[in-house]
Amino acid sequence: MDITEEIDKHLEWIETIVSLLGSEKVAEETLPEITRHDRCALGQWLISEASTEFRDLPELESLKESHEAFHRLAGDMISALAAGDEEKAVDSEKRFIEKSQEVISHLQVLQERRTQDGKEKSS
Numbered sequence: 001m002d003i004t005e006e007i008d009k010h011l012e013w014i015e016t017i018v019s020l021l022g023s024e025k026v027a028e029e030t031l032p033e034i035t036r037h038d039r040c041a042l043g044q045w046l047i048s049e050a051s052t053e054f055r056d057l058p059e060l061e062s063l064k065e066s067h068e069a070f071h072r073l074a075g076d077m078i079s080a081l082a083a084g085d086e087e088k089a090v091d092s093e094k095r096f097i098e099k100s101q102e103v104i105s106h107l108q109v110l111q112e113r114r115t116q117d118g119k120e121k122s123s
Helices: 003-022 030-035 041-046 049-054 058-082 086-122
Strands: none
Touching (some): 003 041, 030 058, 041 049, 041 058, 049 058, 049 086, 058 086
């Protein structure tokens, strides 16, 4: 997995979700897709054998937890929007953005480790 590319995809996904706040109506079928942390590329990678490259890092488990919470908060935000509860939607958006920053931070740690390991192997 290209972690830098995954961070970019994550940021694009955030923009997509936040743009739904301005929508008049959110499709019912959108919610299950948003709340499932194992449907996106990052989620699929996190549950795959490929992520074991980082199994010794506590940040991997933290990333998994933050990523799941991130998707739950996205669902909360969209549910509140669908229910017409703008105050709850905005509150959920704030927590969603904070959790997103955690996800990115954990990904950056993994990227730094990969870079360090690559330098150590080439030395």
